[in-house]
Amino acid sequence: MIGRDRRRNWTPASAGEQTAAVLRADIAGGGAVAVRPQRDHRAAKLSVLTLLVLALFAASLMAGKIWVPPSAWFSADPRWWIILQLRIPRAVLGLVLGASLGVSGAVLQGYLRNPLADPAVLGVSSSAALGAVAAILLGSASGMGVFAAAMIGAGGAIALLAALTWRSHSAVTFVLAGTVLASFAGAMTAFLISTAPNPYAVAEVIDWMMGALTDRGWADVTRAVPAMIVGGALLLATGPSLDALALGQAAARSLGVRMGRLRALVILGTGLVVGAGVAATGVIGFVGLVVPHLLRPVFGHRPGALLVPSALGGAALLLAADSLVRLAPGAGEVRLGVAMALIGAPFFLALLLRERGRAWI
Numbered sequence: 001m002i003g004r005d006r007r008r009n010w011t012p013a014s015a016g017e018q019t020a021a022v023l024r025a026d027i028a029g030g031g032a033v034a035v036r037p038q039r040d041h042r043a044a045k046l047s048v049l050t051l052l053v054l055a056l057f058a059a060s061l062m063a064g065k066i067w068v069p070p071s072a073w074f075s076a077d078p079r080w081w082i083i084l085q086l087r088i089p090r091a092v093l094g095l096v097l098g099a100s101l102g103v104s105g106a107v108l109q110g111y112l113r114n115p116l117a118d119p120a121v122l123g124v125s126s127s128a129a130l131g132a133v134a135a136i137l138l139g140s141a142s143g144m145g146v147f148a149a150a151m152i153g154a155g156g157a158i159a160l161l162a163a164l165t166w167r168s169h170s171a172v173t174f175v176l177a178g179t180v181l182a183s184f185a186g187a188m189t190a191f192l193i194s195t196a197p198n199p200y201a202v203a204e205v206i207d208w209m210m211g212a213l214t215d216r217g218w219a220d221v222t223r224a225v226p227a228m229i230v231g232g233a234l235l236l237a238t239g240p241s242l243d244a245l246a247l248g249q250a251a252a253r254s255l256g257v258r259m260g261r262l263r264a265l266v267i268l269g270t271g272l273v274v275g276a277g278v279a280a281t282g283v284i285g286f287v288g289l290v291v292p293h294l295l296r297p298v299f300g301h302r303p304g305a306l307l308v309p310s311a312l313g314g315a316a317l318l319l320a321a322d323s324l325v326r327l328a329p330g331a332g333e334v335r336l337g338v339a340m341a342l343i344g345a346p347f348f349l350a351l352l353l354r355e356r357g358r359a360w361i
Contacts, residue, residue, distance in 0.1 A: 045298060045299065046309065052316050053095070053312055056316050056319040057095060058070070060087065060090070060323050061087045063323040064082075064087070064327075065326065066082060068083055068087070085217065085218075089221045090213045092221050093213055093216050093224065093281065094213050096224075096225050096228050096229065097228060097277045097284070098314040098315040098317055098319060099232060099312065099314050100229075100231060100232045100277060100311075101119060101273065101274075101277065101291075101314050102288060102315065102317070103307050103310050103314065104235055104273050104274065105287065105291060105292050105310065106291070106306045107235045107270070107303075108121065110238075110245070110303030111242060111266050112174065112175060113246070115293065116289070116351055116352065117175075117289075118285070118288050119274050120274075121178045121179070121182070122161060122182075122267070122270055123157055123177075123178045123180070123181025123184075124154050124157045124158065124181075124274045124275055125274045125278050125283060125285070126157075126181065126182040126185035127153040127154055127157035128150040128151070128153045128154040129153070129185070129282075130189045131151070131153025131156075132149055132153070132208065133192055133208075134149060136201055137193075137196045137201050137205060143223075146208075146279065149279075151279055154271050154276075154278070155271065157271065157275075158267055158271035158275075160181065161181060162264070164177040164180075193206075207335075208282045209337075210337045211281055211282035211284040211285075211340070212281060212282060212333070213322050214333055214336075220280045220281075223280065224277065224281075227273075228272065228277060231269045231272025231273035232269070232311065234269030234272070235269035235270065235273070236307055236308070237265060239303070239307050240304055241257045241262045242262075242303035242304050243303055245262070245303075246302070246303055282337060283337050284318075284336055285337065286340050286345070286347070286348065287317060287318060287340065287344075289351075290343065291314045292306055293347075293351065295313050318336075318340075321343070324339070
């Protein structure tokens with residue numbers, strides 16, 4: 001019974017066994033009949049997930065302190081300007097950010113072969129936040145100044161991470177380097193806040209670090225979305241290599257996977273996604289942790305097959321959460337970063353307890 005229970009849950013070993021079985025079936029040529037129904041089921045599931053994203057995108061245009069029904073979207077209703085100037089850019093930013101964070105979480109969990117991996121493990125989000133905080137405290141009130149500083153912080157973290165791990169093929173080294181970066185950036189951010197002479201700037205920093213899509217406009221979209229799209233495309237390109245890596249590094253190399261290239265794609269893609277996201281919205285976490293786990297029972301355990309569903313699932317989760325925070329009672333909104341932490345922290349704890357319990361078996 002214990003052996004059966006262990007096989008029901010996802011582990012790196014079980015993922016590798018499943019991928020190996022698929023590869024053996026392909027080589028033998030006997031899996032062609034079974035693959036087509038699986039592809040049909042996958043296409044149907046992706047269609048349902050896409051329709052859910054579209055429905056939540058429409059709900060994001062309607063929801064808020066001022067409810068705007070679809071009948072007012074393309075008419076002379078004055079509320080149309082709310083849609084055009086506030087709701088559409090906010091929904092586009094939430095869609096792309098959620099998709100980017102979802103796929104980055106799935107890539108990191110496949111690359112590190114660790115179900116607890118999250119984009120924050122690289123330290124890129126902490127470094128981007130450090131750059132933005134420094135810009136705010138030094139008096140940069142413009143959105144472009146804060147965005148540029150955050151991207152510089154993310155770029156510096158990428159360069160340092162690449163320098164620390166380039167000659168090592170160990171995932172442990174990769175995780176440790178990211179942890180060091182995250183700790184250092186967090187400490188420096190706390191130091192800047194504690195020594196800031198302007199209390200108003202400190203209040204602005206704390207508000208910004210909570211993470212939100214509130215009052216984001218077309219300027220934020222044009223700055224952040226291209227970088228997130230490029231980063232997401234780089235991460236999607238890692239799919240075949242992640243499938244091979246599920247068999248182990250030695251097997252992946254024998255199948256032609258270049259570990260240096262794979263690591264470069266992971267670092268650069270995650271840096272662009274997380275850096276641009278933090279620069280535009282502040283720190284919004286746990287999307288990359290929660291989404292792959294919710295979708296793995298539906299789309300399977302193969303890392304490469306989980307990337308596109310995770311992108312759609314991340315978009316759906318962030319659009320739904322952003323719509324709900326606007327409906328909170330009171331004059332203001334609950335910060336999206338706070339809402340995601342309330343969702344993600346218990347989820348992370350449940351995963352941690354499950355993994356610990358698994359280790360005791």
